[in-house]
Amino acid sequence: MKRKHFLSFCLLVPLLASCGGGGNIPITTEDYGHTLSMSGDEFKILQLTDIHWCLSTNIPRQKEYMDLLVEKTNPDFIVITGDSLFTATKNIASALYDYIDSLDIPYAVVYGNHDMQGMWSNAWMNENVVRENAALSILNDEIPGFTNWYIDIEKDGETIWQLFGIDSNSYQQDGVSYDYGYIHEEQVDWYESCVKEGVPSLGFIHIPLQEWKKAHEEDPDGIIGEMTEGNSPSSTPSAFFESAKNHNMKGIFCGHDHANDWNGLYEGVVLGYGVKCGKELYYGVSEDGYDITGAALYTIRSDKSFQIRHIYLDNDTFEFTGDVSWEDSAL
Numbered sequence: 001m002k003r004k005h006f007l008s009f010c011l012l013v014p015l016l017a018s019c020g021g022g023g024n025i026p027i028t029t030e031d032y033g034h035t036l037s038m039s040g041d042e043f044k045i046l047q048l049t050d051i052h053w054c055l056s057t058n059i060p061r062q063k064e065y066m067d068l069l070v071e072k073t074n075p076d077f078i079v080i081t082g083d084s085l086f087t088a089t090k091n092i093a094s095a096l097y098d099y100i101d102s103l104d105i106p107y108a109v110v111y112g113n114h115d116m117q118g119m120w121s122n123a124w125m126n127e128n129v130v131r132e133n134a135a136l137s138i139l140n141d142e143i144p145g146f147t148n149w150y151i152d153i154e155k156d157g158e159t160i161w162q163l164f165g166i167d168s169n170s171y172q173q174d175g176v177s178y179d180y181g182y183i184h185e186e187q188v189d190w191y192e193s194c195v196k197e198g199v200p201s202l203g204f205i206h207i208p209l210q211e212w213k214k215a216h217e218e219d220p221d222g223i224i225g226e227m228t229e230g231n232s233p234s235s236t237p238s239a240f241f242e243s244a245k246n247h248n249m250k251g252i253f254c255g256h257d258h259a260n261d262w263n264g265l266y267e268g269v270v271l272g273y274g275v276k277c278g279k280e281l282y283y284g285v286s287e288d289g290y291d292i293t294g295a296a297l298y299t300i301r302s303d304k305s306f307q308i309r310h311i312y313l314d315n316d317t318f319e320f321t322g323d324v325s326w327e328d329s330a331l
């Protein structure tokens with residue numbers, strides 16, 4: 001079962017208000033971690049990305065949409081890879097996480113570049129996403145980004161997989177121009193401090209790394225999914241891919257480019273997009289004419305193998321329009 005690191009409201013607010021400046025409470029690597037159990041021989045992770053609830057969102061209908069995805073996949077864990085909101089209100093932001101928490105499934109979040117764009121403080125949003133079923137802690141630390149976390153997946157008392165969430169850091173300003181954020185060196189150091197050597201892992205981020213472009217140039221067909229728009233990484237390179245590759249990370253999955261659900265293999269690691277959840281803001285249409293909307297499901301197994309599945313659900317008709325999968329045994 002998950003181990004909770006709950007900071008009380010009274011404790012959390014002053015800590016987050018000074019986030020980046022360091023606090024007086026010593027933070028250990030374990031404080032970033034939670035533990036979930038694999039009860040049988042597999043563990044299913046549902047990735048919801050770029051939900052983008054906004055002022056015009058029909059919330060009851062979008063809850064039904066996500067209900068269908070959850071019913072179809074029956075996940076053990078839900079990871080939300082950023083941009084859950086866009087020009088929303090506090091009420092909308094609360095309604096989204098009320099809904100996510102009501103599913104009674106452990107979940108974690110990495111922020112996208114839009115999650116803090118609203119009439120709320122960083123502290124308010126951090127409090128909003130960490131509900132009862134959250135398997136992440138947001139700590140007062142000096143590591144860039146708020147949503148850096150890991151989860152140990154245990155079976156029979158042994159960690160057999162790890163999951164990592166790494167914050168992509170929204171934007172960086174260069175004079176009057178803005179560029180997307182990236183995973184900083186301090187985050188790579190933090191990641192390396194949390195890795196259990198020899199244990200396979202999956203990583204979840206919002207903004208793709210520059211390696212997504214290289215992977216697509218090398219193999220445009222990839223292993224699953226489609227590219228119907230370009231990649232939009234930061235112009236600043238990150239050392240994260242090289243480190244992840246050297247520490248047994250089997251796949252890294254992002255959101256951000258809504259019209260893409262392409263996944264490819266690059267230097268032995270799967271680099272891929274999830275599937276945009278619903279139609280808010282914009283979405284892609286596949287070569288075969290179905291909407292690239294729905295969710296991605298990752299099944300990790302006790303034998304260290306894993307499967308990627310993309311499930312397409314039309315946001316108008318609520319019909320499942322497709323289902324594709326890839327097994328790492330194909331390597």
Ligand SMILES: [Fe+2]
Nearest residue numbers: 083112113256
């Ligand atoms: Fe984004």
